Amino acid sequence: MEYVYKRFSLAVLTILFLFSNNIFAAEGKYVFKAGHPSLKEWLLPDTVPYPEGNKPNKARIKLGKKLFFDPRLSGDGNMSCATCHNPALGWSDGLPTAKGVKSKVLGRASPTVFNTAYNSIQMWDGRKKSLEDQAMGPMEATVEMNMNTAKLFKWLNSNKEYISLFKAAYPGEKIAAPTVSKALATFERTAISNNSAFDRWVKGDSKAMSEQQIRGFKLFVGKADCAVCHSAPNFTDNGFHNIGLASWGNKNPDMGRYTQRPLRLMKGAFKTPTLREIERTAPYFHDGSAKTLQDVVKHYSQGGVVKTNLSPNMTKTKLSASERDDIVEFMRALSSPYKAISLPELPLN
Amino acid sequence: MFNRFLVIATCLILSSVSFAAEFEVGQKNKQFTKRSLTIKAGDVVKFTNEDPFFHNVFSLSEIKTFDLGSYPKGEFKTVTFDKKGKAEIECAIHPNMRMTITVE
Ligand SMILES: [Cu+2]
Numbered sequence: 001m002e003y004v005y006k007r008f009s010l011a012v013l014t015i016l017f018l019f020s021n022n023i024f025a026a027e028g029k030y031v032f033k034a035g036h037p038s039l040k041e042w043l044l045p046d047t048v049p050y051p052e053g054n055k056p057n058k059a060r061i062k063l064g065k066k067l068f069f070d071p072r073l074s075g076d077g078n079m080s081c082a083t084c085h086n087p088a089l090g091w092s093d094g095l096p097t098a099k100g101v102k103s104k105v106l107g108r109a110s111p112t113v114f115n116t117a118y119n120s121i122q123m124w125d126g127r128k129k130s131l132e133d134q135a136m137g138p139m140e141a142t143v144e145m146n147m148n149t150a151k152l153f154k155w156l157n158s159n160k161e162y163i164s165l166f167k168a169a170y171p172g173e174k175i176a177a178p179t180v181s182k183a184l185a186t187f188e189r190t191a192i193s194n195n196s197a198f199d200r201w202v203k204g205d206s207k208a209m210s211e212q213q214i215r216g217f218k219l220f221v222g223k224a225d226c227a228v229c230h231s232a233p234n235f236t237d238n239g240f241h242n243i244g245l246a247s248w249g250n251k252n253p254d255m256g257r258y259t260q261r262p263l264r265l266m267k268g269a270f271k272t273p274t275l276r277e278i279e280r281t282a283p284y285f286h287d288g289s290a291k292t293l294q295d296v297v298k299h300y301s302q303g304g305v306v307k308t309n310l311s312p313n314m315t316k317t318k319l320s321a322s323e324r325d326d327i328v329e330f331m332r333a334l335s336s337p338y339k340a341i342s343l344p345e346l347p348l349n
Numbered sequence: 350m351f352n353r354f355l356v357i358a359t360c361l362i363l364s365s366v367s368f369a370a371e372f373e374v375g376q377k378n379k380q381f382t383k384r385s386l387t388i389k390a391g392d393v394v395k396f397t398n399e400d401p402f403f404h405n406v407f408s409l410s411e412i413k414t415f416d417l418g419s420y421p422k423g424e425f426k427t428v429t430f431d432k433k434g435k436a437e438i439e440c441a442i443h444p445n446m447r448m449t450i451t452v453e
Contacts, residue, residue, distance in 0.1 A: 006407070050368065118416050120444075120445055121444055121445075122355050126444060228402045231379075233393070237379065238443070238445055239442050239443040239446065240441065240442060240444075249426060258442075261441050263407055263416050263441045264416065264418070265405055265416075265418065265419055265442065266439050269442075311403075311442075312403040312421070313402050313403050313442075
C-alpha cells in the first residue's frame with residue numbers, strides 16, 4: 001500500500017515538473033498580456049522615496065543641480081559630478097571604467113544615476129547606504145575629484161549666490177557636508193526612468209512592446225532567469241553576485257563586496273545594477289568588459305567565464321541566437337523618451 | 350545529602366538535554382519570515398530556504414559568528430546559540446534580509 005502511494009506521488013511530481021515550464025523561474029507568476037494585474041509589481045512607486053529630513057522641493061533641486069554641474073567642486077576645477085554622470089550619456093560616461101583626476105583610469109565603471117533613488121544600497125560594492133551618504137565621497141577621493149573640502153566649504157560660504165541658494169533650500173542649516181550632500185541627493189532623485197515602452201505595456205498599452213520584446217520579457221523572467229537578480233520593479237535585488245566575468249581570473253582581481261563583507265560568497269561579487277535605460281549606458285559591467293547588450297547576453301548564455309566563485313543563482317541554460325536577440329530587444333524597451341536637461345547657470349566666482 | 354545532590358544533578362542534566370528547543374526561521378520572498386526571535390541559551394535555530402533561488406545566512410555578532418554558505422529551496426541548516434546576548438542575522442546576497450535573535 002505504502003509502495004503504491006509512493007509510486008503515485010512520484011508520478012504526480014513528474015507530471016507537475018513537466019507541465020510547469022520552468023519550476024525555478026518566475027515565469028509562471030505572470031500572464032503576458034498588456035495591463036494584466038500580475039505584472040503590476042514591475043511598476044515603480046508613483047512617489048520617489050526620500051529620507052527623513054530631506055523632502056524634495058524646488059529650491060533643493062535647483063541648488064543640487066548647480067552643485068552637480070559645478071566643476072569648482074573638484075581640486076583642479078575641471079571635473080563635476082556630471083563629468084562622469086553625464087545626463088546626455090545616460091547619466092554615465094560612455095567609458096569602460098571611469099577616468100579620474102588627471103585622466104587616471106580607475107578600476108570601476110561609472111554607474112548611471114538613473115533610478116538610484118529607488119535603491120537601498122549604493123556603489124558596486126554597496127559601501128554607501130544612501131545618496132546622501134554617497135555624495136561627499138567623489139570630492140574627498142584623491143583619485144576622483146580630489147577636492148580639499150575645507151577649502152570648498154570656505155568658498156561656498158563666501159559666495160553670495162551659493163549663500164542665498166543654500167538659505168532658500170535649507171534655511172537655518174550651515175553650508176557644510178550635510179547640506180551639500182542633501183542637495184546633490186535631491187537633484188539625483190530627479191533622474192527617474194519610469195515611462196519606458198515596458199512601463200506603458202505593463203500599464204495596458206498593448207502596442208507599446210513588439211512581439212519580439214514580449215518574448216524577450218518571457219525569457220527574462222523565465223528560461224533565462226534574469227529576474228532572479230534583476231527583479232521588480234527597478235530590475236535590481238539590491239543584492240551582490242559574482243557573475244563570473246573574465247577579469248575575476250586576473251592576478252589581483254577586484255574583490256567587490258568582499259571588501260565590505262568578508263564572506264567567501266562575496267568574493268568577486270558586485271551589486272546588481274538596474275537595467276532601466278540600459279541601452280544608453282554601454283559599455284557594461286563594473287569592469288566595462290562588455291561592449292554591447294549582445295555581449296552581455298552571450299556572457300550569461302555561457303554561464304559566465306571564470307567560475308571559481310560563481311553565484312549559485314546563475315542559470316546554466318543555454319540560449320539560442322534568436323532567444324538572445326529577443327532578450328536584447330526586450331532590454332531596449334527599458335528606455336524612456338529622452339528627457340532634455342538644460343545646463344544650469346552657475347554662480348559667478 | 351548525597352542523594353539530594355544526585356537528584357539536582359540529574360535534573361540539571363535532563364533540563365539541558367530535553368529543554369533545548371528548536372526554532373524555525375524561513376527565508377521567503379527575500380525576507381526572513383521572522384524579524385526578531387527570542388530564544389534561550391542552548392536553543393537551536395533552523396534556517397530553511399523557501400524561495401526558488403539561493404540565499405545565504407551569516408552572522409558576525411559577538412555571541413555567534415557563522416556563515417552557512419548558500420543552499421537552495423527546501424534545504425535547511427541549523428545553528429546552536431550558546432551565549433547570551435543579541436545576534437544580527439543577515440543574508441550576504443541580499444543585505445535587506447536581516448533579523449535579530451536575542452538569546453536569554
Ligand atoms: Cu537572500
